[in-house]
Amino acid sequence: MVDIVWFRRDLRLGDNGALAAADQDVVPLFVLDPVLLTSAGGVRRERLLASLRSLDSSIRESGGAGLLIRRGDPVDVLPAVAGEVGADRVLVSGDYSPFGLRRDRRVAEALSVAEVAMASRDTPYLHPPATVRKGDGGPFSVFTPYWRVWSGLSVPAPVQSSPRFVTRLPPDDLPSDAPSRHPPSDDRSLGDGAVGEAAALATLTGFADSGAAARYDDDRNRLDLPGTSQLGAALHFGEIHPRTVLAHVGADTAFVRQMCWRDFYADVLYRRPDAAWHNVDRRFDALPWRDDRSQFDTWCAGRTGYPVVDAGMRQLAQSGWMHNRARMIVASFLTKDLLLPWQWGARWFLDHLVDGDVASNSLGWQWCAGTGMDPSPYYRIFNPVLQGERFDPDGAYVRRWVPELAHLPGRAAHTPWDQPTGYDHGYPRRMVDHARARDDALDAYRAVKAARERATT
């Protein structure tokens, strides 16, 4: 008989628990689900296709016939392929997103009708949802105690496997926009690295060996330095597993604490699937968000008149990635300075980020908006000028992404309104006065808080 390994968010051969569990001939399958393809932004779709091409090549290099790609609803595709190849088992790495959980339940049911088992043998996480628990078995709502327990658990080691891929595949029905059998040589790389498992390992090794991992705690907030790993997209698509990452950087670093947020947010979303698009703390539903599409468009275009906000938004538009500090700054600006709904920003991010991930994104946004599980306190409103001056002290980040300010030296790039030539090259004036916007936001949040307190007394 045959095992189907159904790849989803584990697009790699190494350290792959689903592959390691296969003990028969393996048919490697990926299903291009039109629902997923239309919901992922263009940059993520492109990255997915490039990653599939890379996986296809790796399978061929290890003696297999390549990756079988089918388009359609997995509920129909999986039983059909199982019938074609004579498989009695489908092995997967668990997908914990609300969409993935619903889909997998439906697929398992459809397979069981055809007497094919579906077994989950790995997850994209170090410690998957529902496994890090308080002493009484309950879930954590606050990150720090979650981290304390998480970091005390034994670190899982990378998994070895040597799958026997089948050397003949049924003819596939490759759609025109599916990964080609022969990767084009002008493959556009996204972000700073090429795509796929080997590229992810090279990025990781560079991060660990260059000393960047050791300096992470000092540099990770610096917008002008390459202080972070840039592994977000590789982790999202599973081109690398966090087990492999930890094996390289060690378990005892500030970097690993940051990676723990990924598991924490997946855990939160697992038990609160509504948190993808609704306030975790529903009392904040009373916040008087504005409905100003034109202000939103200005924010999206990176033309707010606040240099560090605009640099972040333009970095996203041009590269498909944004520095974490910039994500926090632009999110604070959207939700607090403009009082626009965090969901608008979260949608924009998901459509444009190459590492867009519903758990980390929506809960990251809710952290900034103050509506989430263990959020930043509502009164913490980033001052975009001070943030810029602190985390981009010489203005290099602003000059890189905002050409209209490239002529301003040093930290002057953060305050064009104070420079005689600040607006000479078409940079827009500030869309709001931060001090006044801050007061308005505080009033709005305080009103919700006061109403909450009245309701509970």
Ligand SMILES: Cc1cc2nc3c(=O)[nH]c(=O)nc-3n(C[C@H](O)[C@H](O)[C@H](O)COP(=O)(O)OP(=O)(O)OC[C@H]3O[C@@H](n4cnc5c(N)ncnc54)[C@H](O)[C@@H]3O)c2cc1C
């Ligand atoms: C508003 C907002 C939206 C975000 N949206 C996403 C998203 O869609 N997808 C995403 O992967 N991350 C998201 N993040 C978290 C973080 O910004 C990115 O993970 C990080 O910038 C990716 O760059 P890196 O790989 O160089 O990170 P590094 O600093 O090198 O961190 C290594 C890895 O740890 C994980 N990680 C680090 N910080 C966080 C965090 N705060 N929350 C969750 N995981 C984290 C990521 O997998 C990251 O790749 C968001 C943060 C905010 C504030």
